[in-house]
Amino acid sequence: MDIDKLSQEEAEKCIGAAASGDLVLLDVRTDDEWGVGRAKGAIHFKLSRLEAGELPDLPKDAKICTYCAAGGRAETAKNILTANGFLNVKNFGGLRDWKLAGGEIEK
DSSP, rough: OOBBBOOOOHHHHHHHHHHHHEEEEEOOOHHHHHHHEEEETTTEEOOHHHTTOOSSSTTTTOOOEEEEESHHHHHHHHHHHHHHSSSEEEEEEHHHHHHHHOOOOEO
């Protein structure tokens, strides 16, 4: 599977948009991973829920960035959301990418 993560410039814009509430940051990692630390302002919605057919209660036109640990599960989540009619979904990549782009981590 090809992983289509954001560029550094796009990542920085995503961080700003998430901070201002103009973008939903969707953490698709496991409960254990979420408990260790997460991107500031993220919403937790495990990939396993998406794979089971459950969808987040978000408008279909919401701007969404998915992320996981490294980007693979976030890509899968992006593809599931897009296949279910979500129009503006991008794969941020991993939590490490978030940190490298200057994003804050919270516990």
